[in-house]
Amino acid sequence: MDAFLLQILNGLDKGSAYALIALGLTLIFGTLGVVNFAHGALFMIGAFCAVTVQRILSLSYLTEDPTQKDFLGRPLQVATPYVESWFGTDIGSAIISWSVPLAILFTIPIMLAFGYAMERGLIKYFYKRPHADQILVTFGLAIVLQEIIKLFFGANPIQTPEPDALRGSLDIGILLGLDANAIIYPIWRLVYFFFSVAIIGGIFAFLQFTTFGMVVRAGMADRETVGLLGINIDRRFTIMFGIAAAVAGLAGVMYAPINSPNYHMGMDFLVLSFVVVVVGGMGSLPGAVLAGFLLGILESFASTTWATTTIPGINQIVIYLVAIIILLTRPRGLMGRKGVMED
Amino acid sequence: MSKSNFTRRGVLRTGAVAGAGVALPTIFTSRASAFTNEPTGSTVKVGFNVPQTGPYADEGMDELRAQELAVQHINGEGDGGMLNTFSSKALDGTGILGKKLEFVTGDTQTKSDAARASAKSMIEKDGVLMINGGSSSGVAVAVQGLCQEAGIVFMAGLTHSNDTTGKDRKANGFRHFFNAYMSAAALAPVLAKAYGKDRRAYHLTADYTWGWTQQESVQAATEAMGWETVNNVLTPLASTDFSSYIAPVLNSGADVLVLNHYGGNMVNSLTQAVQFGLRDKQVNGKNFEIVVPLYSELMAEGAGESVRGVYGSMNWNWQLTDAGTQALVKSFGEKYGRPPSGSAQTCYVQTLLYADAVARAGSFNPCAVVEALEGFEFDGMGNGPTLYRAEDHQCFKDVLVMKGKETPTNQFDLLELVEITPRNQVEYPPNHPMFGGDEASLGSCNDGA
Numbered sequence: 012m013d014a015f016l017l018q019i020l021n022g023l024d025k026g027s028a029y030a031l032i033a034l035g036l037t038l039i040f041g042t043l044g045v046v047n048f049a050h051g052a053l054f055m056i057g058a059f060c061a062v063t064v065q066r067i068l069s070l071s072y073l074t075e076d077p078t079q080k081d082f083l084g085r086p087l088q089v090a091t092p093y094v095e096s097w098f099g100t101d102i103g104s105a106i107i108s109w110s111v112p113l114a115i116l117f118t119i120p121i122m123l124a125f126g127y128a129m130e131r132g133l134i135k136y137f138y139k140r141p142h143a144d145q146i147l148v149t150f151g152l153a154i155v156l157q158e159i160i161k162l163f164f165g166a167n168p169i170q171t172p173e174p175d176a177l178r179g180s181l182d183i184g185i186l187l188g189l190d191a192n193a194i195i196y197p198i199w200r201l202v203y204f205f206f207s208v209a210i211i212g213g214i215f216a217f218l219q220f221t222t223f224g225m226v227v228r229a230g231m232a233d234r235e236t237v238g239l240l241g242i243n244i245d246r247r248f249t250i251m252f253g254i255a256a257a258v259a260g261l262a263g264v265m266y267a268p269i270n271s272p273n274y275h276m277g278m279d280f281l282v283l284s285f286v287v288v289v290v291g292g293m294g295s296l297p298g299a300v301l302a303g304f305l306l307g308i309l310e311s312f313a314s315t316t317w318a319t320t321t322i323p324g325i326n327q328i329v330i331y332l333v334a335i336i337i338l339l340t341r342p343r344g345l346m347g348r349k350g351v352m353e354d
Numbered sequence: 355m356s357k358s359n360f361t362r363r364g365v366l367r368t369g370a371v372a373g374a375g376v377a378l379p380t381i382f383t384s385r386a387s388a389f390t391n392e393p394t395g396s397t398v399k400v401g402f403n404v405p406q407t408g409p410y411a412d413e414g415m416d417e418l419r420a421q422e423l424a425v426q427h428i429n430g431e432g433d434g435g436m437l438n439t440f441s442s443k444a445l446d447g448t449g450i451l452g453k454k455l456e457f458v459t460g461d462t463q464t465k466s467d468a469a470r471a472s473a474k475s476m477i478e479k480d481g482v483l484m485i486n487g488g489s490s491s492g493v494a495v496a497v498q499g500l501c502q503e504a505g506i507v508f509m510a511g512l513t514h515s516n517d518t519t520g521k522d523r524k525a526n527g528f529r530h531f532f533n534a535y536m537s538a539a540a541l542a543p544v545l546a547k548a549y550g551k552d553r554r555a556y557h558l559t560a561d562y563t564w565g566w567t568q569q570e571s572v573q574a575a576t577e578a579m580g581w582e583t584v585n586n587v588l589t590p591l592a593s594t595d596f597s598s599y600i601a602p603v604l605n606s607g608a609d610v611l612v613l614n615h616y617g618g619n620m621v622n623s624l625t626q627a628v629q630f631g632l633r634d635k636q637v638n639g640k641n642f643e644i645v646v647p648l649y650s651e652l653m654a655e656g657a658g659e660s661v662r663g664v665y666g667s668m669n670w671n672w673q674l675t676d677a678g679t680q681a682l683v684k685s686f687g688e689k690y691g692r693p694p695s696g697s698a699q700t701c702y703v704q705t706l707l708y709a710d711a712v713a714r715a716g717s718f719n720p721c722a723v724v725e726a727l728e729g730f731e732f733d734g735m736g737n738g739p740t741l742y743r744a745e746d747h748q749c750f751k752d753v754l755v756m757k758g759k760e761t762p763t764n765q766f767d768l769l770e771l772v773e774i775t776p777r778n779q780v781e782y783p784p785n786h787p788m789f790g791g792d793e794a795s796l797g798s799c800n801d802g803a
Contacts, residue, residue, distance in 0.1 A: 014602065021597045082672060082683060082693045082766055090764075166411035168621045170658030173629075180631030192604040192637070197629040200597070269629070270594050271621050271656055275409060279594050314598030316587055326598075327590050 013184055013193040018311045020183070024200040024269065026307020027207035028054075031262035032280055033287040033299035034211060035255035041231045041294040042248040045134055046142050048149040051281030052156040053256050056125065057118055057263025058272035059160055061171050064114035068094055068107050109174045111268055118260045126256025130249050153277065161274040168271035173199040203265050210261055211300055214254070218296070227251055231294070286334045292347025302345055306330050389719045390505035390802025391481040398453045398718065400425075400708070401476035402701070403469060403497060404487040404511065406461040409618055413489045413652055413697055417511055418459060419690050420698035421486060424705035427685070428455045435685040436706060439678040439734035444713035445706070451713060462488050466496035473497045477504050483718055484509065484708050487701045491515030491564040498527035505802020507720045509704035512697035514616075514648055516567040519748035521790030525799040526720060528727055528747045530669075530700045530707070532780070534568035535788055537647045537667040538575035540753035540775035545665060549610065549643055551580035556608035558599050558623060560615050561588040569614045570788060572647050576612075584608040589619070596623040600630050609637040612645045620646060621656040628660040649756050651695045654768040661758030661768060668754045670699045670736050673771050679736040693766055703735045707742075721799040739777070745784035747796065753780050 032054055039047045071090035079087035095103030106113070133152065137145045172178070177198050184193030218224035230237045230244040237244045263272075270276060287306055291298030312318060313329035337344060391399075402421045405414035427435045430447035437445055449455050458480045460472030469488065476482045477500075484507040488494050494513035501508035502524040510518055510529040514537070519529050545553075555576055559569040565588070573583050584606050587599055600623070603611055611632060615623045627633075627644055635642040649666035672683045672693035682702060686694040694702065711726035712718055728744035737751035755773040762768050785792045 013605070017601050018598065021601050024597070025595055079763060081764065083687045087763060161411070166407075166409055167413075167652050168618050168656040170621075170625070170656060170660075172659060178629075179634065180629065192635060195601070195604055195630055195635075197626075197631065199629060269626070271618075271625060271658075273409065273618060276594065279592070311598045316585065316602065319587070327592075 013189050014315070016183075016187070017194050017196075018315060019308055020194065020196050020200075022308025022311035023204045023304065024307075025310060026304035027204050028262055028266055028280065028303075029284055029287045029307050030300045030303025031207050031210060032259055032284040033291060033303045034214060034296060035258040035262075036284060036288050037291070037294060037296050037299040038214075038251055038255040038258070040288070041296070042227060042251045043130075043134070043138065045137065046145050046149070047134070048146050048281065049129070049153040049156065050149075050255075050259055051277030051279075051284065052153040053122065053126070053259035053277070054263040054266075054280055055157060055160065055272070055274065055277030057122060057260030058171070058267045058276060059164060059263075060118040060121055060260060061111050061114040061264045061267035062164065062169050062272055064117050065107070065110040065171055068092070068110045068113070072096075108172075108176075111171060111173060111264065114264050114267075115261060118264045119257050122257040122260030123253040125260075126253035127249060129256065130252040134252070135249075153281070157274045157277065164272075164274065166274060168273040170271050171267035173202075173268035177202055199268050203269065206265050207262065210258060214258065215296070217254075223247065223250075283330060286330055290334050290337050290344050292344030294348055295344065295346040298344055298346030306333065309333060388803050389721075391477065391483050393453060393483065393718055396453055397456050398450060399456045399458060399480055399482045400484045400486060400705070401458050401460060401473065401480065401482035402487045403460040403462050403473050403476065403485050404701075405464045405489050406459070408463045408465070410464045410489040413512065413650070413695065414462070414487075416652070416695045416698040417487045417489070417701040420686065420694055420702035421457065421705050423685060423689060424702045424709075425455050425457050428706065428709045432689070433685055434681075436678050436682050436703065436735055439676075439681050440706065440710070441733040442710050442714065444710050450709045451716070451718070455709065458482060460485075462490070462493050462497075464490050464493060466492050469493040469497050470500050473500050474504075477501075477506055482506065483720070484723075486704050486708070487511040488513065489697060491518055492562065494518050494529075495522045495563075498522065498524050502526045502797070502800055505720055505800040507708060507723050509701075509708055511701050511704075512650075513564075514568065515564040516571065516788050517563055517790075519746045520567075520786075520788065521794050523746050523748075523790070523794060523796050525724060525747075525796040528704070528742060528749070530704050530749045531697075532667075532669045532751075532753055533748065534564070534571040534647070535782055535786070536753050536780040537568065538571035539780040539782075540755050540773075541572070541645070541647055541665065541667050542575035542579050543775075543779075544755045544773055545576065545610075545645060546579040546581075548665065550640070553581045553610050553640070554584045554608045554638065555581050555610045555612050555645075556584050556603050556606055557586040557612045557614055558596065559586055559588050560591055560619050562591055564616065565614045567788065568647055569612075572612055572614065572645075574788075581610070589615070589623075591619065593619065594622055596626050597630070599623075600627050600632070603627075604630075604632065604635060604637065604642070607638070609640050610643045610645060612647065614647065616648055616650075617653060618656075620648075620653050624657045624664070625660045633663070649769060650697065651693075651766070651768065654758065655765065662760050664758045665772070666756050666758075666769075668756050668769070669696045671696060671754055671756065671769065671771060672699075672766075673769075674736055674754075674774075676734075676736060676738065678734045682736070699736060706735070707732075719801055721801045724799045741777075743784065745796075746789065746794070750777050750781055752777050 071092045073088040075086045076089045077086045081087045180197045287302045291302030314326040404417045426432045462469035486509040488511040491513040494510040498508045508527040559565040646666040654661045711723045715722035715726040730742045740751040753775045756769040757772045759770045
């Protein structure tokens with residue numbers, strides 16, 4: 012029982028990341044009809060927004076400390092962050108400690124602008140081109156983006172810790188009346204799960220309860236008719252591209268403490284997220300979210316010792332295996348709509 | 355009237371035989387001196403094959419910096435670095451055997467096929483006499499095989515698998531870096547002293563040659579100290595999230611987690627293990643501990659605060675106080691503004707050792723160089739007296755046990771030196787079962803002739 016609960020919990024945070032990325036992919040595909048292979052790179056850029064904010068907040072001035080020596084035996088240059096000298100050590104160090112949550116404020120406008128510029132500057136020229144062209148150009152863009160990140164930040168993973176107050180783990184087993192240490196779960200992963208649920212809820216509410224969202228949903232159902240009604244649907248779809256980029260970016264920012272960001276992290280998620288979209292059903296937002304969580308949990312179960320000893324290598328293929336089974340039994344995915352990518 | 359016995363045909367025949375007789379030794383001599391990329395001009399080239407792209411690009415960059423510095427020192431530029439402390443004095447700062455040393459670089463991309471392609475290009479197109487560097491055991495074994503076939507010397511970079519100088523050893527290849535067996539032999543007594551002999555270990559192991567050999571070595575060494583191994587779980591090399599593997603650890607009855615991971619794997623698995631609160635827990639009435647058998651400075655930098663208090667081992671570290679280490683740290687630090695990493699030191703030392711072996715052999719012939727390196731004992735390059743063992747071309751020297759520093763003062767001050775394990779404690783016979791047993795053989799040296 013406890014092992015079962017533990018793997019469900021483990022799957023939730025990974026599933027949260029899959030769901031957020033797949034949600035963005037589906038938003039772009041559902042609105043603009045573009046298969047965006049650069050979406051993983053947007054997730055990675057989001058994570059590097061967290062790194063950038065952490066570095067900005069940690070900007071320091073150097074003072075010589077003659078009592079300590081550096082590696083060459085010279086007086087040590089001690090770095091003191093500016094925020095600590097401006098606001099005092101306690102407040103300054105707290106600001107630096109909370110750099111990842113603070114990075115959310117920085118990431119939203121950056122990613123919205125980035126997504127908007129990407130759509131206007133590149134993607135719009137590929138609307139009428141085959142999906143293969145879109146895949147090639149967005150995949151190329153992903154490689155360019157990751158090489159740019161590597162140029163500025165290097166190839167090594169960069170530690171981006173969560174706030175001190177949210178560090179450590181919860182003994183959920185004790186809360187549920189089980190033995191101590193039966194279910195231990197990091198606090199930050201719970202934060203990530205609730206954060207992603209909030210973002211997903213926010214996106215659905217935005218599409219469901221605002222006029223803008225209503226127009227977008229109408230455009231997703233029948234773009235031509237909405238256009239004939241005199242609504243500039245292209246402009247709204249461009250904004251949706253920016254929102255999808257921001258969702259991927261936010262998924263990346265909050266994921267930075269879980270996996271130290273490196274330039275390649277987007278690619279690690281990209282392929283799996285596409286499988287999630289296909290399993291969920293192309294163009295279906297609830298399908299993307301459902302499949303994200305389902306596959307995350309399934310992957311978690313497949314990584315248990317019991318599973319890997321029963322079927323060696325199952326942890327590496329389970330998602331693709333499920334994708335094959337779903338596509339054979341439900342060709343449109345779990346919640347796919349008729350007519351999407353079937354022309 | 356006299357009659358001459360000389361005839362035109364007879365003179366021609368005698369001349370041909372005599373000419374062949376005179377030329378014969380020359381033919382043999384010229385055959386003997388012909389070897390792959392025999393230098394003819396006033397310069398000689400070596401190739402530095404390191405990861406310049408991919409996940410280990412930063413480590414490759416540090417190796418390149420060190421190798422460039424070594425070339426400068428060999429050519430008499432800069433302050434000479436470790437040449438001033440090296441026990442052999444065959445190099446005089448004028449290049450090698452009167453020829454200036456030049457280098458070309460290749461990108462291994464940390465992929466065996468790409469590494470072989472770049473090494474092949476450097477051998478065939480650039481005419482290099484030696485290939486040096488790299489940051490993976492898979493790459494090292496692949497390139498070592500290529501250099502053996504091509505008839506040039508290979509000096510492996512960061513490769514820690516037992517196989518490189520074990521079952522995959524080659525006559526043309528040498529390894530300055532230590533190996534998984536030596537890490538385990540150095541670490542186990544320190545771990546037993548720090549954590550006690552009644553411990554139960556759970557291993558997470560990267561699922562490829564290096565991970566397997568390290569796990570095997572650490573398990574054997576810790577069990578010899580009285581530890582029990584509860585489980586060993588193989589994790590795919592491409593894993594980034596280890597939560598599914600870490601979560602069951604606390605419930606397994608284990609009180610130590612051994613992470614047989616390197617690079618991004620290590621950064622992520624260690625960070626996540628700390629996030630799961632493993633180090634704050636008590637199991638079997640003891641504090642739960644984490645061990646990372648192979649440390650590198652760049653990985654420690656990536657893992658940040660998570661390395662604090664965690665034991666591991668290193669081939670070399672800039673904090674050593676011997677004259678050789680201090681000379682390199684000064685040269686490297688003044689030129690690049692940071693202390694050299696362990697892999698940088700390995701590549702630097704290997705470049706000097708190759709040049710020195712050529713100078714001592716008086717020849718660039720790879721087999722003469724191999725002979726000069728085999729059984730070579732020296733000092734002054736860090737780690738104290740050092741031996742390049744003739745039987746398997748493995749370097750033997752003191753091994754460092756490190757611990758993540760609790761209160762680092764700057765970005766380079768992440769690890770502290772706990773113990774220098776003497777060379778004799780990490781030695782093993784060349785036919786040790788973990789190194790291919792009696793069947794492992796260097797084969798014979800190939801000069802490419």
